[in-house]
Amino acid sequence: MKTLKYITLVLFVTLGSCSDIIDQYPENNVNTGTFYTTAAEIRTALNGCYNSLQKPVSNEWSLTELRSDNSIMSSPGTTAVSNFDLDYLDRFYPSTSHPGIESYWTNSYYAIKSANLVLNSLGANYNKTSGVIEVAAASKATLTDAERKSFVAEACFIRAMQYYNLVRLYGGVFLIDEPISPVEAKQINRSSVADIYKLIVADLVIASNNGSKTKFAAIPATEVGTANSWAAKALLAKVYLNLNKKTDAITLLNDIILNSGYGLQATYANIFSITNEMNSEIIFAVRFKTGGLSLGNSLPNQFAPINSGSSIIIGSGRSYNSPSRELIDSYAADDLRKAVNIAVYSIGRPDQIYVNKFMSKPALINDAENDWPVIRYADVLLMLSEAQGNTTSSWTQINLIHKRATGATVTPDIANIAVFEKALADERRWEFAFENQRFFDLLRFDTTMTTIKSETTIDNHFAYMYPIYYITYTEPRLSLAQMQANANPNMFLLPIPQYEIDTNSFITIPQNPGY
Known part of the structure; x- marks a missing residue:
């Protein structure tokens, strides 16, 4: 039975219309000046933050799995507008006004806004110079020190998770780390990729340090589903892999393996059973609840x-x-x-x-x-292999996953880096299929691997699928060469939504190259 399901808070749903999507402090909200004053109110607000993660997940697959070699748009002969929109993503030529790209952007910043409001109430501020989250000794909320630290950790995790997805999909985005007015929002331009990652690391470091370190089997029923220190460490380890800081990632991943109490489920199917949610393999998930509560998964x-x-x-x-x-x-x-x-x-x-x-x-x-799994224990094991490289230990981690699925193990080849990297990449592909990991994996492999590259992988995917699928397109039918030309690093980034550029009369917002 689920003990924590995220409740939509009026504060986060009665937004009305805003003049700009990065308007972080809508004036027609419930009075935020008198809310966020007790532990119960902060917990309610955090529940709203968790609930805000549902909407980005609802179309994240179209920006990730569909743009990888795992998925295709199923109806190549269709004339439906919704399917055309998917085709534009699948073959890497979306417009700057693509509705799915705009929707994901909007919903991600909505989640960031929710986290910023909570952090502001807790006196937690991001110092852009030092790159750390500073928490004031006091805030308008009457809390114990332990409560304040725990709440800050959860809100920082939620914000970091959204920025991590945004920076990988759009590149440098708007760095909004506090509630601001619509006019202030329109005067903030895109930050660099490096500066976005700096915020993500700061958020995850404080979430790792201050989040709950309770082992899996001892997690209280009231905390099941919340972001704890182990979730923050796992996400931070993946961020470090993106930044090619493998040693830092290894330290975090070993800590999770040795001390968290999480572990693999006996069978693969058992991980995803709705009667076994938040099991030992699910370190963090976006949660859903059936029953006509407007919290169900579409x-x-x-x-x-x-x-x-x-x-x-x-x-x-x-x-x-x-x-x-x-x-x-x-x-x-x-x-x-x-x-x-x-x-x-x-x-x-x-x-x-x-x-x-x-x-x-x-x-x-x-x-x-x-529920939608975001971080699994299997991911921790395979990230450790990725960080360690071609070692006996790395093959051991791979085989823990492979043996559960097949009953057999893969023969290690310590002498051949290409064999190792293919085995690891394949294992991740088979294990996390349709969990929105593959596209991000391919981008990261450009940094962490020497023989597997995103552009080559997508080119090979188009070549494999062209004679049995893409050639059946009628409107438009692109040649294989045209499709492979589309699959380039510029187009792996999504465009900044055009309305952000067109409606801003204060500053000029640069569009991503290629759009």
Whole structure:
């Protein structure tokens, strides 16, 4: 049974219209000057922060999995506008006014705003010069020192998670670290990638230091699902991998393995069961709650086969995030993850291959129970392999994951870096398929690996899929060479939403190259 599900707070939903998406202090909110004064009010506000993570997740797959070699847009002959929008992402030529790109941006900054309001009430401020989060000795909230530190840690984790996704998808974005007015917001330009990462590291360092360090088995029911020190350390380790600070990552990952109490589940399927949520492998997840509470997960309806009625999920599906034949063919016959991740619907029309991983059957449409895993213990093990490089220990971590899925182990090859890197990249691909990891992995591999590069991987994906899929497009049909030309580092970044540029009369906001 779930003991903590995130509750939408009036403070965070009665926003009305804002003149700018990075307006961080809407004036028609509940009176923020008199709220955030007790531990109970701060906890309620934090619940709203956690709830704000649901909306970015609802279309994150289209900016990540769909732009990797894992997924395709399922209907190449379609004339539906929504499918055209997915195609533009899939083949790397979205417009600067793409609705999905705008939606993700909007919802991410909404979550950041929510965290900033909490942090402001706690007297936690980011010092841009020193690069640390400074917490005042007192604030308007009447709290114990332990309560203040814990709340700051949670809010910093939430903010860091959103900025980490934004900087990887858009590059340098607007660094908003406190509540500001609409006029102030319009005078803040894009920060550098380095400065965004500086904030992310600062947030995660304080979250790691001040978050709960309770071992998994002893986590109180009231704290299940909240971001703890272990979640912050795991996310910070991945940030360090992006920054090529492998030694720092190794220290954090070993700490989690030795001291957190988290561990692998006995079976792969058990990780994602809605009767086994927040199990020992889930270090952090975006949580959802069925039951008509407006907290349900819509992704199962997005991923289920179109025109499947109630066979798979109530209200049929939309066939989004369709598994690529390349991914399907890459799984070994004895890999149990394949059947968990991918299924086939064969009733009444040609076979439809769909994402099976997050399927449950709620009573209402778009109201599934399934949580969305963000950080798993398996990720910690494989990040450690990535940070350590081609060593015996790294192969041991890989084989802990591989053996659970296949019953067998991969033969180590300490002498051949290409063999190691392919084994690690493949294991991550098979293990985290459709968890929005693959695209980010490919970008990170450009830093952490020598033989696997994002551009080559996507070019090979297009070559594999072109004769069996992309050639069937009618409007427009791009040549393989055109598609491979689109898959370049400039287009791996999304455009800054055009309305941010067009509606700002104070400053000139630069667009990303290539758009």
